[in-house]
Amino acid sequence: MRMNKFWRTMIIVLFLAFMIIPVVATLTFSLSTRWDRSIFPEGMTTQWWQLVTERAAFKLTLRNSLVISAVTAICLGVLVTPSIYWAHVRLQKSKPIFELMSAFSFGIPGVVLALSLLRFYSKIPIPLVNTPNILVAACMVLCFPFMYRPVANALDSIDVKVLTEAAQSLGCGWWNTLFRVIIPNIMPGVISGCLLVFSTVFSEFTLTNLLVGSRFKTFPIYLVEFTRFDGRQASALAVISFVVAWVTSLLIIWIAGRRAKPTGGPVGGH
């Protein structure tokens, strides 16, 4: 691939500017005394950060978001990992069903998912509608491909059948094979999946807003409430969201990079 050096530099600089300026502006705005009539901030201060983090609602919504993200990630990991392992080793023909479930999760808009769950479960007398439970279920649907992809890729990269046979010929049962042989080998994939689910649910707004509304306030809901009420405090909250998303993404990239190295990688592989 060839590209003129001048154009290459121009394109990369413009791309970086587009991606970085909004984030840097938000951070600077949250640290400025006032910045809505001059090119430069009129002064710097940390008071917006102090004000916003002191509120009880801040701690509550942050905790709610952390809990709901962690619960979704764990539930999805527990549900999906053994199933995909089984599909890989014993039931290859069930794989299209998993692909279809993934495609469904990607294809259904958040508002339609919320509507469909409310329309069906509001008629059913189980404690689901209007509780955080329905939010976890909806987030599990939303994040299904994020868990499925990394785990399936990790399973593809090791020789599942040979490992399973080796373990079983040494007298290992299915559960022992899964927990002591397979999972340690696909750990990077499982962790990447969980982190991706975590960061997606942490920034989830649509499902939360429509399914549980103000009954269970999460961090993004709190942020949107603030954008209509105090911009500088809202910008501090936005920066926190950016940081959470970056840290989880960088962790995922770091894990993927470690896996790519020849040493310390998984057993087997192509």
Next chain:
Amino acid sequence: MTSDTLILRPRRKPGKKLLVWIPLIPVFIFGVSFQLIPVLTLLRSSLFRESGLTFEYFTRAFTPTIINSFSNSLKLSTATAFLGVVFGSLVAMAIISSPKKIVRDSLTALADVTTNFGGAPLAFAFIITLGSTGVITLILKAIGVNLYPEFRIYSITGLTIAYLYFQLPLMILLIIPSLLGLKNEWWEAAINLGANSSKFWWHVGLPILAPALMSSFLLLFANSFGAYATAWTLTGPDVNLVTVQIAALIRGEVQLQPELADALAVVSLLIMSLCVFGYIWLSGKANRGRS
């Protein structure tokens, strides 16, 4: 194969063929109860009433406001998908043609980090950057360029810019493998045969990339069509999109028969599934071309 038949087959007795599905029951229960049945409920209630099959809900749901919302959503998705495909491919080309590994790696990482980045914080960051008293707006004003009132970030144009923030990185990640599949020898052969850069792209590069570009377009289109949080935070009810309309119906801001909301949801699901299956079909083609 032999070890497979030796150890795994003897456990599969003829009558126990169905037993092998048992470990997948939990995941299927999940899929059936939270994916399949709820969506079938929507489908049924939008198509049937006591007297039987009807399309009445569909014809009644499409009021001028709703038709306008579909037209806005389709326009917005086409614009962001098209711009995403064009600019994303250019940036991806710039990234992979960079001689320094550190530049390639860190820019790909940046795309990785930012592609899942939508929603409220993104919308707010754009208000601070390009809003009526935004940073860029103020700087441009100081050098004599007045963005407002012709441009507004709280409009479809503004939304297009904000959506590109996650569409561009997604396109970069989607297209890099296909761009890497373009072999240097093809370029050299074309140049040796007297082609220039544009001739190479017109006759060789684009035809090879076409399935990948089209499948990416569909994925970006779907990505934008289903989005709600960014639009809602940035423009509130000001910009009339399908997802904004459905959300308003759910919250009960608009009094309407629930069946009409179901009909809207079914139509948008139809559009989404066309995009997703088109994407799967075309990306299969693109992958076959590569290997």
